[in-house]
Amino acid sequence: MRAGKALRGVAVALAGALALTACGGGGEAADSGPAKLRMTVWSANEAHLKLFNEIADEYRKNHPDVAEIKFDPLPFDTYTTTLTTQIAGGNAPDLAWIFENSAPDFVASGALLPVDETLKKAEGYQYDDLSPATLRLWQDGGKLYAYPFSTSPFGVFVNTDLVKKAGQKTPAELIAAGQWTWDNALATAAATAGKSGKAGLVIRDFDYKGWDNLSTFWTGWGAQAWSEDGKSCGFGSPEMVDAMTTLHKAIFTGKALPGPGTTADFFAGDAAMTITQISRASLLKEGGFGWDLVPLPAGPKGDYAVVGQAGLGVLKNSPHAKQAADFLAFLTNPTNSAKLAQFFPPPRQAQLTAETLAKTNPKLKPEQLQKVVIDGITNGVVKPNHAGQAELSQQVRAGLDPLWQPNADVKAVLDGVCAKIQPLLAK
Amino acid sequence: MSRTDTRAGRVAQTRPAPGRTRRPWWTTRRRDQLTGYLFVAPQLLGSAVFVILPLILVVWYSLHEWNVLAGTFDYVGADNYTALADDPNLGPVLRSTGVFSVGLVVGNLALALLLAVLLNQKLRGTILFRTLFFSPVVVSLVAWTIVWGFLLQDNGGINGLLDTLGVDGPNWLRGEGTAMVSVIVVQVFKNVGLNMVLFLAALQGVPAELYEAAEVDGAGRLRQFWRITVPLISPTILLTSIITVVGSLQVFAQIAVLTQGGPGTSTTVLVYYLYQQAFQFHHFGYGATLSIVLFAIVLALTVLQWQMRRRWVFHES
Numbered sequence: 001m002r003a004g005k006a007l008r009g010v011a012v013a014l015a016g017a018l019a020l021t022a023c024g025g026g027g028e029a030a031d032s033g034p035a036k037l038r039m040t041v042w043s044a045n046e047a048h049l050k051l052f053n054e055i056a057d058e059y060r061k062n063h064p065d066v067a068e069i070k071f072d073p074l075p076f077d078t079y080t081t082t083l084t085t086q087i088a089g090g091n092a093p094d095l096a097w098i099f100e101n102s103a104p105d106f107v108a109s110g111a112l113l114p115v116d117e118t119l120k121k122a123e124g125y126q127y128d129d130l131s132p133a134t135l136r137l138w139q140d141g142g143k144l145y146a147y148p149f150s151t152s153p154f155g156v157f158v159n160t161d162l163v164k165k166a167g168q169k170t171p172a173e174l175i176a177a178g179q180w181t182w183d184n185a186l187a188t189a190a191a192t193a194g195k196s197g198k199a200g201l202v203i204r205d206f207d208y209k210g211w212d213n214l215s216t217f218w219t220g221w222g223a224q225a226w227s228e229d230g231k232s233c234g235f236g237s238p239e240m241v242d243a244m245t246t247l248h249k250a251i252f253t254g255k256a257l258p259g260p261g262t263t264a265d266f267f268a269g270d271a272a273m274t275i276t277q278i279s280r281a282s283l284l285k286e287g288g289f290g291w292d293l294v295p296l297p298a299g300p301k302g303d304y305a306v307v308g309q310a311g312l313g314v315l316k317n318s319p320h321a322k323q324a325a326d327f328l329a330f331l332t333n334p335t336n337s338a339k340l341a342q343f344f345p346p347p348r349q350a351q352l353t354a355e356t357l358a359k360t361n362p363k364l365k366p367e368q369l370q371k372v373v374i375d376g377i378t379n380g381v382v383k384p385n386h387a388g389q390a391e392l393s394q395q396v397r398a399g400l401d402p403l404w405q406p407n408a409d410v411k412a413v414l415d416g417v418c419a420k421i422q423p424l425l426a427k
Numbered sequence: 428m429s430r431t432d433t434r435a436g437r438v439a440q441t442r443p444a445p446g447r448t449r450r451p452w453w454t455t456r457r458r459d460q461l462t463g464y465l466f467v468a469p470q471l472l473g474s475a476v477f478v479i480l481p482l483i484l485v486v487w488y489s490l491h492e493w494n495v496l497a498g499t500f501d502y503v504g505a506d507n508y509t510a511l512a513d514d515p516n517l518g519p520v521l522r523s524t525g526v527f528s529v530g531l532v533v534g535n536l537a538l539a540l541l542l543a544v545l546l547n548q549k550l551r552g553t554i555l556f557r558t559l560f561f562s563p564v565v566v567s568l569v570a571w572t573i574v575w576g577f578l579l580q581d582n583g584g585i586n587g588l589l590d591t592l593g594v595d596g597p598n599w600l601r602g603e604g605t606a607m608v609s610v611i612v613v614q615v616f617k618n619v620g621l622n623m624v625l626f627l628a629a630l631q632g633v634p635a636e637l638y639e640a641a642e643v644d645g646a647g648r649l650r651q652f653w654r655i656t657v658p659l660i661s662p663t664i665l666l667t668s669i670i671t672v673v674g675s676l677q678v679f680a681q682i683a684v685l686t687q688g689g690p691g692t693s694t695t696v697l698v699y700y701l702y703q704q705a706f707q708f709h710h711f712g713y714g715a716t717l718s719i720v721l722f723a724i725v726l727a728l729t730v731l732q733w734q735m736r737r738r739w740v741f742h743e744s
Contacts (some may be wrong), residue, residue, distance in 0.1 A: 109496035
């Protein structure tokens with residue numbers, strides 16, 4: 001009798017659990033009334049959000065079926081984790097910004113709504129103007145699952161005041177002399193750090209954890225995290241060993257980069273140079289210090305460029321997926337794409353000219369835009385990305401940790417990384 | 428009244444004799460019972476919704492593979508439990524969890540007891556020191572950890588202090604040994620005030636005449652401490668040790684903010700590992716399984732401590 005009652009209790013609880021699971025697991029039905037759209041973004045920058053809101057307000061003027069468009073900034077460091085947790089909790093946004101490192105997971109999983117048909121049908125959209133190279137990461141089976149919202153090459157921002165004060169040639173001078181190489185860049189950074197007491201070169205968002213940002217360095221040696229097909233580890237390759245040996249010496253011998261556990265913010269004037277994307281130019285303060293933006297230095301394999309990509313996708317389970325896709329078409333049409341280009345380099349070939357970009361990038365000169373942005377997008381390789389990147393990333397981070405010691409055995413550490421990730425790559 | 432008489436009386440109450448009026452169903456006793464149930468209802472409801480149901484859900488999830496992005500939720504039976512045996516990270520994670528727990532429990536309880544004994548003296552300024560040591564308990568955990576993160580940097584406050592003493596400090600959060608020590612110390616200082624206050628309350632309940640009698644018998648301070656103080660505050664030691672052990676197994680924010688489980692996996696404790704599996708790697712089913720393991724460990728340790736109390740906790744009764 002008692003056992004029967006207990007079983008009934010458990011059954012009721014499990015039924016409740018199943019009901020809750022069904023609620024949380026997605027499959028939300030479309031609701032009636034004007035839609036309230038929410039889009040998650042990584043940036044809380046006021047200038048970025050102001051522009052987004054202006055475009056959203058304009059859209060809503062002619063779309064009474066959309067009552068609200070809210071941009072929801074999530075912390076950069078935990079962006080993807082927060083987004084997937086929201087999805088798991090049944091609180092998925094209607095549109096989401098997706099980084100290149102999680103693109104394979106989002107595109108292949110079927111979490112996103114194909115948007116190519118909606119974009120093609122939008123009036124005056126000029127879909128064919130989108131550069132095919134920028135679409136590749138976001139396509140599967142001939143369908144486009146996210147719009148390549150930003151293809152942003154990495155460049156080197158330079159605090160020219162600090163470099164000149166240290167009696168060093170500026171990167172612009174080195175470029176003019178055909179000497180803008182990693183050897184010279186690291187020497188300049190080390191000398192400036194030594195004389196100014198501030199940091200030399202900061203690889204932004206690396207902080208000895210975000211290792212994929214090091215691809216802005218090792219690509220100059222022709223190294224890759226893994227092979228093109230994603231099946232073989234590249235950390236143990238001779239190119240990677242050479243690159244990481246150079247980096248290790250620059251950190252622990254030359255002191256060209258701030259060591260582990262030391263932070264320095266270039267945009268606060270605490271470093272001579274930083275490697276980052278042009279979307280961070282908005283962090284430069286008026287009258288703060290003299291600065292320049294130059295391409296990445298040449299590595300042993302010559303000139304190269306690395307790009308970070310972000311896509312904008314519509315979540316398939318969104319109760320307002322149709323309206324969200326329609327807003328995406330408006331947000332990324334030629335007119336708005338040109339406005340957004342001041343922060344986020346567009347995939348539109350017609351807009352990828354120094355003249356066009358200069359109109360909306362008052363802080364950057366046309367030659368900077370040409371060398372860093374346009375040439376970078378044309379020739380750059382995308383940062384490492386792979387299905388199951390979060391787990392891979394954690395394994396690589398843990399594997400690389402022993403490298404960030406003064407007496408590390410670079411080759412042994414890198415071989416250790418491969419031993420850790422090869423089973424994951426082979427899956 | 429004997430037990431039989433009571434039962435007989437109840438029977439008499441429930442079966443009125445023919446011709447007598449039936450007692451009303453809504454009696455004072457029933458009203459009091461209902462009032463009691465209504466008072467505990469919010470707590471029971473809260474426990475059911477926020478404790479029992481999530482617990483059942485976690486067990487349910489642990490029997491499934493849940494791909495959040497794909498939106499699939501497939502029953503896999505005990506697969507997630509058998510996967511525990513094949514997980515090469517589980518051993519190191521459990522070892523890190525054990526090291527952290529032992530370090531925290533020993534450090535916290537020893538320091539809290541020492542501080543409580545010192546602050547139990549009738550000296551000037553003890554109130555100020557009690558407040559100072561208790562204040563971290565009410566500080567936001569994340570804010571506290573971020574501040575410590577800055578202090579423990581290679582060029583941070585701790586090494587700056589050591590530098591003035593001519594000591595070259597290590598890179599605390601980057602060394603495999605020092606990272607764990609750092610996390611333990613940060614956590615010890617965060618909550619030592621709570622246990623200190625509990626110990627202080629217990630110490631003030633120890634009768635002064637016992638110490639006077641011991642002094643007359645020639646017992647020294649150390650002997651008094653071990654023979655009088657410790658036994659009389661042992662119920663509080665039991666309480667604080669249970670609270671601290673359970674808390675030590677649930678540490679998360681400090682690891683997430685200070686080390687993210689590194690360097691290597693040296694500070695990856697069980698809660699952080701299950702967070703990684705569930706929320707970063709999207710293995711929600713396996714994450715749920717790891718949380719069942721955590722629940723089992725907490726339950727086992729709590730039961731063990733409760734059973735062990737008979738051997739060392741002193742009760743005057």
